[in-house]
Amino acid sequence: MSPRPGFSLEVDRSTPPTLMWHGDGFRLEKLPVGSRVLYPPEPLDPTKDVDGAIEFALTHPVGDSEPLDALLSPDMKLVIAFDDVSLPLPQMKAPDIRQRIIETILEHAASVGVEDVTLIAALALHRRMTETELRHAVGSRVYDSFHPRGRLLQHDAEDEANMVHLGLTEHGEDVELNRHAVEADLLVYVNINLVSMDGGHKSVATGLASYRSIKHHHNVATMVHSRSFMDMHNSELHTSNWRMGRFIKDAGVKIFQIETTLNTNTFPDSFSFLATREWEWTLRERASYLGAKKSLDLAPPWLAREIMHKVRSPYQLTGVHAGEVEEVHKKTLQNVFRQQLVHVEGQSDILTMGLPFIGPYNVNSIMNPILVYCLGLGYLFNMYLKKPLVRQGGVVIMSHPNRPEFDSSFHPSYIDFYDQVLTETTDPRIIESKYEESFARDPWYIHLYRNANAYHGVHPFYMWYWGAHALEHLGGVIIVGGDPGATRRLGFQPASTMTDAIEMATSIVGRDPSLIHLHTPPLLMAEVN
Amino acid sequence: MKALSVERNTRRFAAAKLMSYASTKKAVEYGPLSLVEIDPPRLPTDEWIRLRTRLAGICGSDLASLTLRTSRYFEPITAFPLTPGHEIVAEIERAEGTTRYVIEPALTCVPRGRPLCRFCSDGMSQLCESITEGTIDEGIQLGYCSSTGGGWAQEFVAHSSQLWAVPSALTDEDAVMIEPLACAIHVALQLDLTNAGSVGIIGAGTVGLTTLSVLRQLYPDLTIVIGARHAAQRNAAQRLGASHVVKPEELNRVGRRLSGAMVKGDWQSHGFDVIFDCIASADSLHDALVSVRPRGSIVLAGMPAKTTVDLAPLWHQEIHLLGSYAYGEEELNATQMQRLGVANKRVNDDQVQRVRTFEIALALMSKLHLGWMVTHTYPLDNYLEAIERASAAGRLDALKVAFDLRRSGNERKQ
Numbered sequence: 011m012s013p014r015p016g017f018s019l020e021v022d023r024s025t026p027p028t029l030m031w032h033g034d035g036f037r038l039e040k041l042p043v044g045s046r047v048l049y050p051p052e053p054l055d056p057t058k059d060v061d062g063a064i065e066f067a068l069t070h071p072v073g074d075s076e077p078l079d080a081l082l083s084p085d086m087k088l089v090i091a092f093d094d095v096s097l098p099l100p101q102m103k104a105p106d107i108r109q110r111i112i113e114t115i116l117e118h119a120a121s122v123g124v125e126d127v128t129l130i131a132a133l134a135l136h137r138r139m140t141e142t143e144l145r146h147a148v149g150s151r152v153y154d155s156f157h158p159r160g161r162l163l164q165h166d167a168e169d170e171a172n173m174v175h176l177g178l179t180e181h182g183e184d185v186e187l188n189r190h191a192v193e194a195d196l197l198v199y200v201n202i203n204l205v206s207m208d209g210g211h212k213s214v215a216t217g218l219a220s221y222r223s224i225k226h227h228h229n230v231a232t233m234v235h236s237r238s239f240m241d242m243h244n245s246e247l248h249t250s251n252w253r254m255g256r257f258i259k260d261a262g263v264k265i266f267q268i269e270t271t272l273n274t275n276t277f278p279d280s281f282s283f284l285a286t287r288e289w290e291w292t293l294r295e296r297a298s299y300l301g302a303k304k305s306l307d308l309a310p311p312w313l314a315r316e317i318m319h320k321v322r323s324p325y326q327l328t329g330v331h332a333g334e335v336e337e338v339h340k341k342t343l344q345n346v347f348r349q350q351l352v353h354v355e356g357q358s359d360i361l362t363m364g365l366p367f368i369g370p371y372n373v374n375s376i377m378n379p380i381l382v383y384c385l386g387l388g389y390l391f392n393m394y395l396k397k398p399l400v401r402q403g404g405v406v407i408m409s410h411p412n413r414p415e416f417d418s419s420f421h422p423s424y425i426d427f428y429d430q431v432l433t434e435t436t437d438p439r440i441i442e443s444k445y446e447e448s449f450a451r452d453p454w455y456i457h458l459y460r461n462a463n464a465y466h467g468v469h470p471f472y473m474w475y476w477g478a479h480a481l482e483h484l485g486g487v488i489i490v491g492g493d494p495g496a497t498r499r500l501g502f503q504p505a506s507t508m509t510d511a512i513e514m515a516t517s518i519v520g521r522d523p524s525l526i527h528l529h530t531p532p533l534l535m536a537e538v539n
Numbered sequence: 540m541k542a543l544s545v546e547r548n549t550r551r552f553a554a555a556k557l558m559s560y561a562s563t564k565k566a567v568e569y570g571p572l573s574l575v576e577i578d579p580p581r582l583p584t585d586e587w588i589r590l591r592t593r594l595a596g597i598c599g600s601d602l603a604s605l606t607l608r609t610s611r612y613f614e615p616i617t618a619f620p621l622t623p624g625h626e627i628v629a630e631i632e633r634a635e636g637t638t639r640y641v642i643e644p645a646l647t648c649v650p651r652g653r654p655l656c657r658f659c660s661d662g663m664s665q666l667c668e669s670i671t672e673g674t675i676d677e678g679i680q681l682g683y684c685s686s687t688g689g690g691w692a693q694e695f696v697a698h699s700s701q702l703w704a705v706p707s708a709l710t711d712e713d714a715v716m717i718e719p720l721a722c723a724i725h726v727a728l729q730l731d732l733t734n735a736g737s738v739g740i741i742g743a744g745t746v747g748l749t750t751l752s753v754l755r756q757l758y759p760d761l762t763i764v765i766g767a768r769h770a771a772q773r774n775a776a777q778r779l780g781a782s783h784v785v786k787p788e789e790l791n792r793v794g795r796r797l798s799g800a801m802v803k804g805d806w807q808s809h810g811f812d813v814i815f816d817c818i819a820s821a822d823s824l825h826d827a828l829v830s831v832r833p834r835g836s837i838v839l840a841g842m843p844a845k846t847t848v849d850l851a852p853l854w855h856q857e858i859h860l861l862g863s864y865a866y867g868e869e870e871l872n873a874t875q876m877q878r879l880g881v882a883n884k885r886v887n888d889d890q891v892q893r894v895r896t897f898e899i900a901l902a903l904m905s906k907l908h909l910g911w912m913v914t915h916t917y918p919l920d921n922y923l924e925a926i927e928r929a930s931a932a933g934r935l936d937a938l939k940v941a942f943d944l945r946r947s948g949n950e951r952k953q
Contacts, residue, residue, distance in 0.1 A: 425792070426792055426793075426796050429785060429786065429789045429792065430783065430785060430789065430792070430793055430796065433784075433785065434783070448796070448797075448799075449796075451799070452796060452799050453799050453800075453801060454795065454799065454800060454801050454802055457801060
């Protein structure tokens with residue numbers, strides 16, 4: 011039976027309560043009659059022969075690219091860059107798709123006699139991956155072969171000696187890239203595309219770039235003109251990355267892009283209730299829900315977090331394409347939308363969403379309030395084509411504990427951002443002009459980014475800019491069950507229950523508001539007419 | 540007359556200290572302070588004058604004394620029984636009318652009828668060598684001397700040299716803040732901060748806030764970061780011009796960020812140029828030592844007591860630690876005079892002139908009008924409530940708490 015498409019359910023008296031994430035736990039919420047709940051399509055049927063599909067992609071590239079073997083030669087310098095730990099979410103069951111692709115590329119390289127091979131995790135300004143995370147991404151065989159010889163690197167955007175300034179785009183944007191990538195005879199990029207924002211020219215132009223370069227598109231002006239940044243044709247973020255990507259190509263950097271798409275088979279069987287529509291829950295799924303909810307509610311936050319971060323996703327491959335960047339990405343987007351797109355008629359006054367325990371920037375770590383903000387107003391709010399799900403001046407209601415907890419190893423500059431910046435203002439433009447530079451150039455943050463496992467000092471700013479479009483668009487934001495102090499610090503209102511939150515929202519959007527609930531997991535992308 | 544009096548009674552002091560860990564109100568109730576009917580102090584010489592109290596502030600040092608949290612260093616130079624209160628605005632009734640005065644409470648060579656000591660003759664009367672001698676008992680200030688009484692009574696006596704007439708433009712509340720402001724002026728002038736990048740203030744009680752207000756006047760562009768725990772303190776700090784108002788535990792991280800310092804444990808490669816420690820506890824001193832830059836300075840503005848502090852950073856980073864007590868005379872250049880509102884002195888840009896700190900405080904108060912910081916006043920009869928509120932001022936939305944002894948009830952605010 012082919013997977014059922016996504017749809018919009020109108021809540022009536024017989025509709026069972028709707029499942030929502032609430033950080034490390036879940037809630038069942040009875041939404042008002044007439045509300046619409048958006049359900050994503052069921053997981054697409056996976057590619058049956060993954061190795062065969064990879065092999066096919068490498069030998070049958072799209073666009074004007076030659077097959078991989080034709081691009082390889084014994085005395086060449088080959089660099090393989092790959093997406094970092096921020097993808098996919100949660101981490102997928104071993105073997106990770108990156109491992110399978112990298113191993114195949116290496117087999118091809120070995121058969122041609124390529125000896126000079128370097129692997130680079132394309133961190134951009136993200137934190138360095140731990141050994142465990144690297145092993146998971148590339149596999150232990152690759153790790154043990156390359157890491158001891160200094161051939162498995164993590165991109166260091168602050169290593170000035172190993173960055174090359176290629177020049178300026180026609181819009182005056184600095185293009186500065188990792189020296190290994192620039193000096194390679196061939197740069198192969200291995201991507202995982204979980205949402206439509208990922209991939210394309212963004213892989214190299216952002217993943218292997220410096221702050222000097224990234225700041226040209228990771229800024230408030232760009233983000234408020236990206237409507238949405240999940241829709242590359244209406245995204246200033248992508249326009250800038252595409253300019254840079256073409257500039258990189260013209261500068262002579264030869265890129266062989268490999269993009270993969272996954273289905274939404276996000277959680278293992280023990281959490282199957284997360285992927286099943288509530289009225290179809292089996293007795294076993296009801297029991298699993300109750301068991302999981304009770305256990306997670308009773309567990310202290312650190313334990314609940316640890317339990318959830320240990321989950322490995324049974325994601326399955328739905329497509330792999332290789333070759334010229336732009337042509338590859340077109341195929342990728344088709345696959346992403348095939349899996350995630352839901353058509354929606356008309357916007358609502360209120361958009362509700364449950365926020366999970368994980369986002370791209372807190373893998374194996376704490377979802378701090380700035381990441382809560384970014385996940386809700388950055389990522390989920392922007393999961394649209396054409397128009398936002400909520401109307402101009404509408405209200406977003408998010409469900410999350412939003413505890414003022416931080417991981418001082420991974421997010422040191424977030425702590426200062428929360429305590430020293432958000433206490434003064436939440437206005438993205440003021441934040442950008444007054445504070446960004448000092449955080450970005452702070453030697454301690456740079457030291458921790460380069461030598462420990464810290465996100466770059468500027469990273470919390472990008473999180474804030476990610477939500478800038480939503481902040482401009484919305485009339486209010488309410489967090490259900492969130493820590494009141496932390497919620498107010500973000501500039502939002504706290505509410506104890508969903509009913510209270512909806513009541514509070516009526517003071518902004520008026521009586522009898524229309525409501526859409528974005529049902530996650532899994533992820534969905536709304537095309538709003 | 541009615542007065543709050545402190546006796547030298549070991550048992551009551553011990554009880555107060557013990558109870559202070561549980562309840563300030565109980566500590567005061569069972570401690571050495573009591574409301575009594577006593578005779579007004581006699582006039583030591585004909586240079587002394589009897590005054591009637593209008594407002595008398597409750598200072599942190601008063602509170603510490605009542606619960607024996609002060610250093611025993613002060614015991615031999617304090618004369619019991621005493622009436623506390625050294626932040627005083629008082630009045631003298633004469634045939635031609637009533638005149639209001641703010642009292643400069645230091646009991647130095649002049650009030651004591653002594654020839655000027657080495658420090659008094661050099662304009663540093665806060666370091667006076669005569670505080671145990673002369674026509675009155677030992678005691679560093681009014682409020683710590685049995686001969687003079689203090690502001691927490693209907694009447695007290697003061698030497699004519701201690702009186703500063705209050706201009707009509709100043710309210711009583713403004714005037715009662717002049718003594719704390721004078722202390723803050725002395726604190727702020729301890730170091731030349733013209734080339735400083737940033738300074739931190741630990742503590743947002745009266746000492747911290749008044750220090751902030753003076754620093755802001757003296758250095759309009761200086762980055763001043765203050766650690767303030769409570770809402771009333773945070774609001775006040777913003778009103779007084781702090782560049783950043785942060786939680787006390789955040790001060791260190793702000794200093795690190797502003798200076799772009801590296802950190803490993805308590806070691807920090809850089810930090811604030813100067814820290815004004817307006818609490819002077821073990822914790823605040825520790826915070827100051829780990830937040831100030833190498834070769835930076837810590838100005839101890841709060842009144843310290845016996846304490847245990849790890850001085851390793853002080854030694855390793857060659858940090859300067861200096862105290863700042865009370866007031867005397869200050870050396871001001873033309874810019875400082877202009878910024879502090881001392882308009883009646885004329886000096887050239889390259890000259891300095893000595894001005895009494897109290898004179899500066901009077902002038903500056905005419906500019907700042909800090910009377911709004913007097914948030915709560917009480918009659919003497921309600922001294923337990925007054926002291927309880929003053930002890931937990933920040934938590935209870937108070938800044939300065941004072942006793943109100945004015946005769947007109949409608950001048951009183953609660």
